[in-house]
Amino acid sequence: MPELPEITCRAREMSEAxxxxxxxxxxxxxxxxxNVSVDDxxxxxxxxxxRGVTHHGKWLISETSQAYFLLNLGMGGEVLLxxxxxxxxxxxxxxxxxxxxxxxxxxxxxxYAHTAPHDDLAQHTMSAVxxxxxxxxxxxxxxxLLAGRRGRIKSLLLDQKRIAGIGNAYIHDILFRAKxxxxxxxxxxxxxxxxxxHEAIRAELTRSIDKGGASYELSLHGKPGGFTAEDxxxxxxxGKPCPQCGTPIxxxxxxxxxxxICPHCQPLDx
DNA sequence: ATAAGTGTTGCGCA
DNA sequence: CTGCGCAACACTTA
Numbered sequence: 001m002p003e004l005p006e007i008t009c010r011a012r013e014m015s016e017a018x019x020x021x022x023x024x025x026x027x028x029x030x031x032x033x034x035n036v037s038v039d040d041x042x043x044x045x046x047x048x049x050x051r052g053v054t055h056h057g058k059w060l061i062s063e064t065s066q067a068y069f070l071l072n073l074g075m076g077g078e079v080l081l082x083x084x085x086x087x088x089x090x091x092x093x094x095x096x097x098x099x100x101x102x103x104x105x106x107x108x109x110x111x112y113a114h115t116a117p118h119d120d121l122a123q124h125t126m127s128a129v130x131x132x133x134x135x136x137x138x139x140x141x142x143x144x145l146l147a148g149r150r151g152r153i154k155s156l157l158l159d160q161k162r163i164a165g166i167g168n169a170y171i172h173d174i175l176f177r178a179k180x181x182x183x184x185x186x187x188x189x190x191x192x193x194x195x196x197x198h199e200a201i202r203a204e205l206t207r208s209i210d211k212g213g214a215s216y217e218l219s220l221h222g223k224p225g226g227f228t229a230e231d232x233x234x235x236x237x238x239g240k241p242c243p244q245c246g247t248p249i250x251x252x253x254x255x256x257x258x259x260x261i262c263p264h265c266q267p268l269d270x
Numbered sequence: 271a272t273a274a275g276t277g278t279t280g281c282g283c284a
Numbered sequence: 285c286t287g288c289g290c291a292a293c294a295c296t297t298a
Contacts, residue, residue, distance in 0.1 A: 002277060032292085058278075075277050075294090108294045110278050126279080151286050160279080169277050216277080255288065258276090 002073045004134055004165030005208035006217050006225065007055045010079055013220035014053040014062065017081055018103065022049045023064070025096035028113075033092055035114040035124075044115040045069060045095065057134075057164025059127045068116040069095075070124055077107025078218045134165040135205050142198045146186050153189065153197075154182035154254055166201065169214070172235030172260045174204045181268040182252075182259040207231065234260045 026042050028034060034041050044067035051063045060079070062069040071079065080088060084102045087094070091104040093113040105113060116124035132141065145163060149156055154175065157166050166174065175182055177200035180193060189197070208214060211226035218224055229236065233243050238251040242262035250263050 006277095072278075074279080074292095109276085110292060112279090149285090155287075167277055214277085256290095 002058045002075060002077070003167040003170050003214075004055075004058065005170070005205055005227070006213035007058050007060055007073075007165070008135070008209050009213040009225070010060055010220060011053050011055040014050075014060070014079070017220055018050050018062075018097070019052055020050065021097045021099070021101075023047065023095050024098045027094040027096070028092070029094075030092040033107075033111055033113050035112070041113075041115055055133075056127050057130045057160050058167070059130070061121070061127065064118075067118050068121050068124065070112070070114040070116060070127060071105065072112040072114075072126070074107045074110035074112070076109065076217065077105070077111050078222075079220060080104045080106075080218065080222055081220045082222075130160050130164040131162045132164065134163050134201055135209075137163060137198075137201075139195065139198050143191075143194055146189070146194060149186040151185060152182065152254075153180060153184050153186055154257075154259065156186060157201075158257075165205070168257045169235060170204055170208065173233045174200045175259075176234045176262060176266060177204060179265055181261060181266045182254045183268055234262055236260060 023045050026045050028038050028041060031038050045064065048064035048066035051065060053060065053062045055061060058072055060071040080103070082088065082102055082104050084096055084100050087102065087104055088106070091106045092111070093105045095103040114124060122128045154171060156162055157171055158168065178193065178197040180197060208227040211231070212219060213225035213227060215224045215226065215228040234249045237249045238260060239248050241247065242249055242265060245262065245264050247262050247264040249260055252259050252261065
């Protein structure tokens with residue numbers, strides 16, 4: 001799930017559904033995903049009332065009356081609001097509310113459930129070092145972000161310290177929409193390219209947010225998102241025709257990740 | 271049935 | 285500064 005559209009949707013859902021509720025119990029099945037001891041985790045959250053839920057990049061951030069509660073779902077996972085007597089089989093961390101509901105949190109790889117002091121979110125380094133949210137960044141800030149950079153454009157867009165929220169699923173369509181090859185280096189981009197890329201980021205993220213996020217992830221209430229494989233332009237569509245020109249879409253290795261491109265619309269040499 | 275592939279992140283190294 | 289490989293170890297697909 002773990003890209004900006006899904007996290008944005010989860011934050012909105014949680015804002016509506018759990019703000020104002022009080023946590024009366026916490027259970028941790030996988031202590032490894034915490035940044036503090038189980039005892040400190042419990043002490044931070046049990047008795048706390050949830051005040052608000054936002055996100056920064058792929059981090060879901062809940063402010064409570066006692067501590068901040070920060071979630072990163074890694075490479076996929078759910079935050080489900082369920083009854084305590086109707087829990088799913090697998091969950092790694094659970095927060096129980098006083099009304100009998102619970103948040104059941106699961107992820108299948110590399111997730112985190114952290115806490116940070118009530119008065120000092122900046123102490124949470126993993127979220128504090130993130131760049132501005134990809135969706136909120138304005139054109140001038142985006143230009144400044146690229147100025148002086150020499151590396152590949154795909155590496156920069158995936159670097160959460162520079163711009164937060166884009167992952168290796170949405171980036172295929174973002175680059176396609178901007179007509180940019182993932183291996184293009186930043187200095188080869190014209191100002192028109194930079195504007196197109198800025199617009200593509202907003203447009204592609206919005207397209208998914210408006211549908212409730214990717215269909216391979218579940219909402220707080222257990223419903224799949226409405227952004228399906230059919231909505232993708234070139235991502236994960238190897239061999240299928242480019243929606244613009246019909247050229248077969250290619251899959252290529254770009255560093256340690258894969259990329260999907262239209263070789264005609266996204267030429268490497270310019 | 272076994273193995274490779276995968277949406278994340280931080281770190282060390284060249 | 286940059287790219288790259290690795291380590292965290294679950295689940296699907298070939």
